Structure formats: structure tokens, C-alpha cells
Amino acid sequence: xxxxxxxxxxxxxxxxxxxxxxxxxxxxxxxxxxxxxxxxxxxxxxxxxxxxxxxxxxxxxxxxxxxxxxxxxxxxxxxxxxxxxxxxxxxxxxxxxxxxxxxxxxxxxxxxxxxxxxxxxxxxxxxxxxxxxxxxxxxxxxxxxxxxxxxxxxxxxxxxxxxxxxxxxxxxxxxxxxxxxxxxxxxxxxxxxxxxxxxxxxxxxxxxxxxxxxxxxxxxxxxxxxxxxxxxxxxxxxxxxxxxxxxxxxxxxxxxxxxxxxxxxxxxxxxxxxxxxxxxxxxxxxxxxxxxxxxxxxxxxxxxxxxxxxxxxxxxxxxxxxxxxxxxxxxxxxxxxxxxxxxxxxxxxxxxxx
Numbered sequence: 308x309x310x311x312x313x314x315x316x317x318x319x320x321x322x323x324x325x326x327x328x329x330x331x332x333x334x335x336x337x338x339x340x341x342x343x344x345x346x347x348x349x350x351x352x353x354x355x356x357x358x359x360x361x362x363x364x365x366x367x368x369x370x371x372x373x374x375x376x377x378x379x380x381x382x383x384x385x386x387x388x389x390x391x392x393x394x395x396x397x398x399x400x401x402x403x404x405x406x407x408x409x410x411x412x413x414x415x416x417x418x419x420x421x422x423x424x425x426x427x428x429x430x431x432x433x434x435x436x437x438x439x440x441x442x443x444x445x446x447x448x449x450x451x452x453x454x455x456x457x458x459x460x461x462x463x464x465x466x467x468x469x470x471x472x473x474x475x476x477x478x479x480x481x482x483x484x485x486x487x488x489x490x491x492x493x494x495x496x497x498x499x500x501x502x503x504x505x506x507x508x509x510x511x512x513x514x515x516x517x518x519x520x521x522x523x524x525x526x527x528x529x530x531x532x533x534x535x536x537x538x539x540x541x542x543x544x545x546x547x548x549x550x551x552x553x554x555x556x557x558x559x560x561x562x563x564x565x566x567x568x569x570x571x572x573x574x575x576x577x578x579x580x581x582x583x584x585x586x587x588x589x590x591x592x593x594x595x596x597x598x599x600x601x602x603x604x605x606x607x608x609x610x611x612x613x614x615x616x617x618x619x620x621x622x623x624x625x626x627x628x629x630x631x632x633x634x635x636x637x638x639x640x641x642x643x644x645x646x647x648x649x650x651x652x653x654x655x656x657x658x659x660x661x
């Protein structure tokens with residue numbers, strides 16, 4: 308282990324969840340559980356005594372809910388926060404809202420006694436805490452200030468070239484830590500006739516549906532959680548459902564997606580590598596790849612395969628990333644054609660899918 312361990316404060320009103328999280332996090336030698344708190348008031352006292360590196364935070368708690376605590380924390384004493392939520396539809400919508408308020412990751416609560424679930428939880432929760440510790444916290448909405456200036460030419464695609472092609476261009480996007488806000492910034496800047504988009508964002512089950520619904524209400528394009536057999540359509544983005552891999556497939560000139568179960572790939576399910584490798588195989592030069600902020604190397608090898616198959620690839624630059632892990636690894640493998648700030652990527656997608 309290099310350096311001091313990541314010191315974590317667990318905030319949850321359930322003693323069982325606090326025990327499970329402490330067990331999961333304590334099993335990693337790079338992480339130290341410095342304390343637990345049953346509600347935000349106890350947590351605030353502990354933070355005043357000694358600031359943790361990362362906080363795991365429940366959303367639904369007595370005396371003060373997690374969202375209120377998160378807003379106060381980010382305004383007064385910003386600390387990386389991992390939202391630890393139950394698998395519930397209402398909780399998913401609230402957890403997605405927490406990401407907009409400054410939380411950097413979402414994980415689902417571990418359940419003691421379910422061995423397979425606990426083993427995967429151990430990997431995913433520890434990874435989320437490490438990613439949070441590496442994240443650069445930003446003032447709320449700071450990443451939304453720079454957006455590409457789109458002209459009419461960016462919206463009106465040349466009909467002649469579009470008619471001449473037998474297949475549409477397709478855009479593949481991969482993201483992890485910090486990706487929810489980065490995707491919001493990117494997709495909000497795209498016009499309604501943007502080529503079809505397929506996205507892998509590392510998120511747990513159910514949360515991707517709430518995230519897609521949130522984006523759908525904000526963007527000119529349609530955004531939905533992907534289902535097997537969905538056609539990749541111009542003006543629509545399909546987001547991989549949490550806990551499932553997403554692959555691009557092709558039947559003649561039609562691109563569609565397949566949702567699959569399977570093992571973790573690059574420590575994730577869904578995995579960006581799985582999506583990108585399928586794009587290399589079935590779309591080749593008709594694909595455009597984008598790799599955004601995130602911890603680790605998921606997507607790097609798949610992006611290189613896309614480039615070798617003729618795709619044009621873009622990586623988000625370090626200055627605009629919350630965590631410059633995934634883009635950095637793709638750049639190191641020479642799988643990237645352009646490195647640019649988040650605010651320029653929408654314009655580059657449009658310019659390179661004519």
C-alpha cells in the first residue's frame with residue numbers, strides 16, 4: 308500500500324448497514340473506517356473533531372435527511388461523498404439528485420449473509436470509495452458554464468451525404484466517477500438530430516433508469532434506459548441498465564443494442580470495454596467513441612480496438628475531469644484521436660459524424 312489509508316466516515320441510521328459497510332471497507336488495506344454515525348448531527352460532530360477523506364451517506368435518515376446534510380456539507384465543508392442507497396425506485400431518483408448536489412458516486416447497500424452479493428459489493432464499494440478519494444470536488448454547476456456554440460450548420464446535416472450512406476454514424480460514450488454531471492453537460496448541448504448514442508455510465512441497478520429519465524426531461528434528444536432489441540436511432544441516447552452489460556449489434560444497416568448478464572469486466576457491470584469492443588466489431592469506421600471522467604482503465608482497450616477498426620475517438624481532458632483515470636489510460640494506449648475539454652466535445656461529435 309502506498310501512503311496513508313483512505314479514512315472513511317460511515318453515516319447510516321441502520322446499525323446492520325453500518326456493520327456491513329464497516330466489514331466491507333475494513334477488508335481493504337487501503338481503507339480505514341475512522342468512525343460511524345447514526346444520523347447527520349452525530350456525523351457533523353465527528354467531522355468537527357476530525358475530517359474524513361470520504362463519507363458514505365444514506366439518503367433516508369431521521370432528524371435530517373441525507374440530501375439536506377449533503378447540501379450543507381458541500382456549502383460549508385466539502386468532502387467527497389459516496390451515496391449508499393437501497394434498491395428502491397424512489398430512493399434511486401433521490402440518489403440521482405444527490406449527484407447533482409455534489410456526491411461523486413452511488414453504491415447499493417451491502418447485505419450481510421448473502422455471500423455472492425457481499426463479494427461483489429466489497430469490490431464495488433471499495434472501488435467507489437477510492438474513486439471518491441481521488442475526485443476533485445467542484446462548485447455546483449461549475450462544469451455547465453462552458454458549452455459549445457452551435458450554429459445552424461451544426462443542426463442541419465447535409466441531406467445528400469446522409470442519403471448516400473447505407474449506415475448511420477453511431478456514438479459510443481463511456482463514463483464513471485463524475486460522469487453523471489459530465490453526461491448532462493454533454494447531452495444538453497446536442498441537437499435533436501444528433502446521430503444515435505449508446506452510453507455506459509457506471510451506476511447500480513435502477514439508478515440508471517432514474518438517471519435516464521432525468522436527462523430525458525432536460526435534453527433535446529430522447530434519453531432512455533436501454534432494453535434488448537432497441538434500435539439505435541438518430542436523436543436518441545440509450546443508457547446501459549445498471550448491473551447489465553450493453554453491446555452494440557448490427558442487422559444489415561440497422562444498429563441495435565443487446566442487454567446481457569455476465570461477470571464483472573474491468574471491475575464493472577456494465578463495462579465500457581464491453582460496449583466499445585462490440586462497436587469495434589459491428590460499427591468500425593461508422594463509430595465515434597467518447598471516453599469521459601472516471602477512475603480506472605475501463606474502456607481503454609476497447610477504445611483502442613475501435614480506433615484500429617477505423618473509429619474516431621475523443622477523450623475528455625484532465626482539467627475538466629473529476630477523475631482523470633479512464634481518459635488517461637485510453638490516451639496512454641494511443642486509442643484517442645482528440646483530447647479536449649468537456650465543453651467542446653458536443654461540437655466535435657457533430658463535426659465528425661457528418
